[in-house]
Amino acid sequence: MARSIRTVLVAFTFQALLGATTTDNRPLTVGVSVINRGYANREIVHAATDGARGIFRQAGIEMGFVVVDPLASRVDAPKPAAFHIVLSDQRSPAKHVLGAADITEQTAWVLVRNIRETAQDTRTDEATVLAHVVAHELGHLLLGSPEHSVSGVMTDPMDFTLAEQGGLRFHVEQIRRMRQRLVSPEP
Numbered sequence: 482m483a484r485s486i487r488t489v490l491v492a493f494t495f496q497a498l499l500g501a502t503t504t505d506n507r508p509l510t511v512g513v514s515v516i517n518r519g520y521a522n523r524e525i526v527h528a529a530t531d532g533a534r535g536i537f538r539q540a541g542i543e544m545g546f547v548v549v550d551p552l553a554s555r556v557d558a559p560k561p562a563a564f565h566i567v568l569s570d571q572r573s574p575a576k577h578v579l580g581a582a583d584i585t586e587q588t589a590w591v592l593v594r595n596i597r598e599t600a601q602d603t604r605t606d607e608a609t610v611l612a613h614v615v616a617h618e619l620g621h622l623l624l625g626s627p628e629h630s631v632s633g634v635m636t637d638p639m640d641f642t643l644a645e646q647g648g649l650r651f652h653v654e655q656i657r658r659m660r661q662r663l664v665s666p667e668p
C-alpha cells in the first residue's frame with residue numbers, strides 16, 4: 482500500500498514538472514521581427530535565430546522570426562509582429578552591456594559589436610552569444626519585467642560557456658508567466 486502511494490506521488494510530481502513545458506498546452510506562436518542593422522554576415526543571424534527558437538521551443542513557445550535586412554539587396558516587407566528585435570551596430574562603452582529591452586514598446590535592442598567582443602573575450606561562438614542575448618531580451622519583453630534571475634537564460638551577466646553547453650534555459654515559473662501573458666496579456 483505504502484509503495485503504491487509513493488509511486489502515485491512520484492508520478493504526480495514528474496507530471497507537474499513536465500506540465501509547464503509540454504503537457505498542459507499546445508505550443509504558443511509568437512511573431513518577432515528581427516531588424517538587422519548590424520550584421521553583414523547573415524549566417525550568424527540565421528544561426529542565432531535558430532538558437533533562440535530552440536530555447537523558446539523548450540518553453541512551449543514557437544518563435545516566428547522574420548528577419549528584415551536593410552543591408553541586403555532584397556528587403557522583405559516586415560510582417561505584423563508582436564515583438565521587435567533590432568540588431569544594432571551601435572556600441573555601448575560599457576562592454577558588458579549586450580542589449581536593452583523596452584517593455585512598453587515591445588522592442589529590444591541587441592548590440593552586435595559588444596556581442597562580437599564578448600564572444601572573442603570568452604572564446605565562445607558569436608551566434609551562440611547572439612542567440613542567448615536575443616532570448617534574454619525577448620524574455621524581458623514576454624515576462625514584462627526588467628528583473629533577472631540567479632540562474633538560467635535570465636541571469637545577468639550570462640555565462641556563455643554554460644550557454645554553449647545548452648545550460649541556459651527559462652525556469653518553470655518564467656515559462657508559466659510568459660505563457661500566461663501571451664494567452665491573456667495584462668493591460
Ligand SMILES: [Zn+2]
Binds near residue numbers: 621627628
Ligand atoms: Zn536583462
